[in-house]
Amino acid sequence: MNTVSNTKPLTAGSIARRLCNASAAGEVCGVFSHAVYCTFGDEVLLLHGKEWGEVPFGIALDDIVAFRAALAAEVGDTVAFTERGLRIGAQLLACTLTAPERPAAERFALPGAERIAAVESYVHTSGAQGGILDCIAQNRAHAAESVETLSEALREGDAERAAAAAVRLIGLGRGLTPSGDDYLCGFFTLLAAAKEHGMNVPSAANACADAVLANLDRTSRISAAYLGNALRGEHFTVYDRAARALLGAGDFTQHCAFVLRMGASSGTDTLCGAIAAAKVIL
Amino acid sequence: MKILVCNVGSTSLKFKLYEMPEKKVYATAKVERVGSETDAIYSFTNVATGEKIEKDHLAVPKYKDGIALFLSDLLDKKQGILDDIKEISAVGFKTVLAKGHHGVFELNEEVLGAMRDYLFIAPAHNRPYLDAIGEFQAMLPDALLVGSFETAFHKTIPMERRLYAVPYEWYEQYGIQRFGFHGHSHEYTARHLPELTGKTSFKAVSCHLGGSSSLCAIEDGKSVDCSFGFTPQTGLPHAARVGDIDAYVVPFLINEGLSMDEITTAFSKNGGLLGISGVDSDLRFIEEAANGGNARAKLAIDMLVASIVKYIGSFYAEMGGLDYITFAGGIGENSKTIRKMVCEKLGCFGVKLDEEKNNNVHGECEISAADSKVKIYTIATDEEQMVAMKTYEYSLEH
Numbered sequence: 037m038n039t040v041s042n043t044k045p046l047t048a049g050s051i052a053r054r055l056c057n058a059s060a061a062g063e064v065c066g067v068f069s070h071a072v073y074c075t076f077g078d079e080v081l082l083l084h085g086k087e088w089g090e091v092p093f094g095i096a097l098d099d100i101v102a103f104r105a106a107l108a109a110e111v112g113d114t115v116a117f118t119e120r121g122l123r124i125g126a127q128l129l130a131c132t133l134t135a136p137e138r139p140a141a142e143r144f145a146l147p148g149a150e151r152i153a154a155v156e157s158y159v160h161t162s163g164a165q166g167g168i169l170d171c172i173a174q175n176r177a178h179a180a181e182s183v184e185t186l187s188e189a190l191r192e193g194d195a196e197r198a199a200a201a202a203v204r205l206i207g208l209g210r211g212l213t214p215s216g217d218d219y220l221c222g223f224f225t226l227l228a229a230a231k232e233h234g235m236n237v238p239s240a241a242n243a244c245a246d247a248v249l250a251n252l253d254r255t256s257r258i259s260a261a262y263l264g265n266a267l268r269g270e271h272f273t274v275y276d277r278a279a280r281a282l283l284g285a286g287d288f289t290q291h292c293a294f295v296l297r298m299g300a301s302s303g304t305d306t307l308c309g310a311i312a313a314a315k316v317i318l
Numbered sequence: 319m320k321i322l323v324c325n326v327g328s329t330s331l332k333f334k335l336y337e338m339p340e341k342k343v344y345a346t347a348k349v350e351r352v353g354s355e356t357d358a359i360y361s362f363t364n365v366a367t368g369e370k371i372e373k374d375h376l377a378v379p380k381y382k383d384g385i386a387l388f389l390s391d392l393l394d395k396k397q398g399i400l401d402d403i404k405e406i407s408a409v410g411f412k413t414v415l416a417k418g419h420h421g422v423f424e425l426n427e428e429v430l431g432a433m434r435d436y437l438f439i440a441p442a443h444n445r446p447y448l449d450a451i452g453e454f455q456a457m458l459p460d461a462l463l464v465g466s467f468e469t470a471f472h473k474t475i476p477m478e479r480r481l482y483a484v485p486y487e488w489y490e491q492y493g494i495q496r497f498g499f500h501g502h503s504h505e506y507t508a509r510h511l512p513e514l515t516g517k518t519s520f521k522a523v524s525c526h527l528g529g530s531s532s533l534c535a536i537e538d539g540k541s542v543d544c545s546f547g548f549t550p551q552t553g554l555p556h557a558a559r560v561g562d563i564d565a566y567v568v569p570f571l572i573n574e575g576l577s578m579d580e581i582t583t584a585f586s587k588n589g590g591l592l593g594i595s596g597v598d599s600d601l602r603f604i605e606e607a608a609n610g611g612n613a614r615a616k617l618a619i620d621m622l623v624a625s626i627v628k629y630i631g632s633f634y635a636e637m638g639g640l641d642y643i644t645f646a647g648g649i650g651e652n653s654k655t656i657r658k659m660v661c662e663k664l665g666c667f668g669v670k671l672d673e674e675k676n677n678n679v680h681g682e683c684e685i686s687a688a689d690s691k692v693k694i695y696t697i698a699t700d701e702e703q704m705v706a707m708k709t710y711e712y713s714l715e716h
Contacts, residue, residue: 177593177596178588207597207614207615210598210600210606212610214597216596253613256607256611256612259610
């Protein structure tokens, strides 16, 4: 067995640490240039670059590209946590998993229409295209109606209608994380950030989140991992930073620019969801 | 005789210029995003020289602008294809449906009027064709414009399978019946199977699976049943169209408060594989989502397969046997998953796929196992060539 050298302890989200302690076994299900996805039964583990910060089901590596090259991991390889570290196929990633240190949350002002409009304009002038925007434009699978109804029903406190609209968005669109899921991820991440900061979030949002959680089999396992954790309020550093920036903390361009670079249209879709949620609580 | 074939979509135009009866292709072209002032895409291929012209970010607000792009390249001296536009003797269109017209017709005012009569039931098909044909009338006034209707091949379906059990007067007064569509693709298969197998007497099911999907029962080269009915909204689940549904769903939904417009939009744009999966209308993305664990995406695929199997089973019984199954269209030619799932379900009829052949299909292939009682083929149907042949035959007779 070849060992991939790793001199530093690795930061990991709560789910990744739990999987490690459970000595679970799984398999590699997706290898991308900056991310390796593994499944452990119904759970997903993500090996990602440390610039992503904390992902609840992820382990942050100093150099994901070099790590991937060293592993030459192929889909279908087995994965297991052992006493010596994470074993993928015939390779061993010697590691000590630690919880990340989170910086103190920045204080921020109440969201204003101006800030939201500025972020919206930034997203659209960044060449945002495809994804949920296409789905909305074509009203594919009633996307336009669902997006509109979700916001409207939450404002009106109609939990049932909001939940039905949110559920219709699950799994909508193409790619590893479908556009509808990314949109919901951004939407609920923003609501969680707002709630944490003591803002008034519509009570119907809880029932809505529960309905989405109960229907995660409508999307892929990897996307369900992102969406489920976002809905449960787990900490995603990059999404959280963008949501806080949208709500008024610091310079939004830096954090939003990072999210916009994620995936083919995932970043745009996530920010579109966050913007819609910000408009709901404004 | 030079014959131009034009395939018109709601936002696209496809052209092929033929020399007939030799079936020689001089040039092909495609315009996408017709209607765009800034973002249309155009490609032109001179088949003789292999030269390809590709342009994007074009302004093609109307069909006439797309047609003009193609005609100007045909007349370009560098291409050496046409010296004069009058060399085009006829333009053939793969038209879909016109009231009381099921064959090949000159597109005169009477026939265009009959197409307008069926705008309500085939809006996505007849509207673009009516618009484009109007432009050709103005731009090529000397050419014969011919419509080869998709329903023509299915005229041989016997009455007991053609009619719905509605009051007979509806058939007489309104023409309510199963017309069947995708006639050019199924007829191509019907004409091509004897060339492939050396047999002129056979029983086959032709599966044209794509954005629109249909199955046709073919006996000795003739259509004897088709999964499509009165409109292209029926039959198998399509990419975004609903397929077969109980007629009483409509009054029920109206009673529930939905408008007719909402219902028809859902049936024609938000149904089918898109409606069930909630993912996309493109099967490639639905398969990807299903492989990733999306239960609704898997359900959409299972429903498509179940519907195909159901029709093949009933066609088998109607014809009293089956010699060949053919797969054509974007899904039929390219989805080894759908072919495998369908054939596995048909094992009771002696249908047996050769997995290795199925996994390595390129164009036209036989993919059945050596001991399969039913031979299975993928066929790259050439609908444009069928239209060119029909247009040529019509122009000789008239």
